[in-house]
Amino acid sequence: MTAPLADHRAPLPRPTRLSEVKGWFFTADQLLFDWFLAHQQAAGHRGDLLELGAYLGRSAIFLGARLGDGERFTVCDLFDSPAEDASNTEEMAKSYATLTRRAFEANYLAFHDTLPDIVQDLSSRVRDHVADGSVRFAHIDASHLYEHVHGDILAVRSLLTGTGVVVLDDFRAEHCPGVAAATWQAVTNEGLHPVCITGTKFYGTWGDPEPLRTALLAWLAGREGVWHEVQQVNGAPLIRISAKDAREPAHPVSRYRPAQGTRAPEHVPAAGRRGPARGPLRRLAADWLPPAVTRALVAARRQRAARR
Structure with missing residues (x-):
């Protein structure tokens, strides 16, 4: 067939x-x-x-x-x-x-x-x-x-x-x-x-x-x-x-938005983080990446910090 x-x-x-x-x-x-x-x-x-x-x-x-x-x-x-x-x-x-x-x-x-x-x-x-x-x-x-x-x-x-x-x-x-x-x-x-x-x-x-x-x-x-x-x-x-000089609004597309009743991905507290404070690119990644990817990135950062 x-x-x-x-x-x-x-x-x-x-x-x-x-x-x-x-x-x-x-x-x-x-x-x-x-x-x-x-x-x-x-x-x-x-x-x-x-x-x-x-x-x-x-x-x-x-x-x-x-x-x-x-x-x-x-x-x-x-x-x-x-x-x-x-x-x-x-x-x-x-x-x-x-x-x-x-x-x-x-x-x-x-x-x-x-x-x-x-x-x-x-x-x-x-x-x-x-x-x-x-x-x-x-x-x-x-x-x-x-x-x-x-x-x-x-x-x-x-x-x-x-x-x-x-x-x-x-x-x-x-x-x-x-x-x-x-x-x-x-x-x-x-x-x-x-x-x-x-x-x-x-x-x-x-x-x-x-x-x-x-x-x-x-x-x-x-x-x-x-x-x-x-x-x-x-x-x-x-x-x-x-609105020729305006910025486009953020796009809270559904697959990258935490479902209702669930917690947003955890982020490393500022006091325990080395390097500069969380900037626009990191905020953008947290807003747009799927939660599973964000959690994996956070876990990797914590492992690197623990080895230092």
Whole structure:
């Protein structure tokens, strides 16, 4: 019996940093994803996460590390499947010729122990797989065609909780006028409230935007390297944000994060350690290396110290 073709394919390279995963997920948006998700959790707003359009997984990897207990993360993408209309098929062939589910899964599993719930289907069918009113944070980055983006926005409106946040990618890119049209139509006609924008993404809610705007402005006031201003759009404030000089946030990816109820790896006390105090590189290693590796390194250091 011939083995499946997948068994003979060479393994894909495993990225070790989020920056090694191809995609367009810039510092300002990493900071904002982090802030919105943390703010929701601090406020007790529970719910699932959703991404429509995953490319090779860069933003999905980021989102997957921020799931709360009992929350579900769903990724919906066509991956290798053919689109059902000629225009969408042409767009996929032109923009995502190397896109495969296998590459997405390999990238995601380089950082996480388990995959999200993957729906390999048209984004228009996401409501067949996700319950209405269950999602607290949704990222729309699938088709760039107006009809599809408009449908994705309406679907997400039904899927979000009352305090849920939606993020729309490429809302101002010159090659994606359909995204811009669908986004601002949702603002003027569908009750979507803008909260903030970056150079690539729009953040909004169908809930009350004022608590989000107020909390976000307070956070921005203390952020080094992040510029912002407030403009009036459609009779309401809109925060414009740029983070060209900011540092990317830390990435607490699940496989390198101590499980709940377990102790973090032990470190040699400063008083019993020779050499300089623990610096940034050592802190980074402790934060990112698997606990078993960290414990082995600590044990080796202790053995060397005992022989001195």
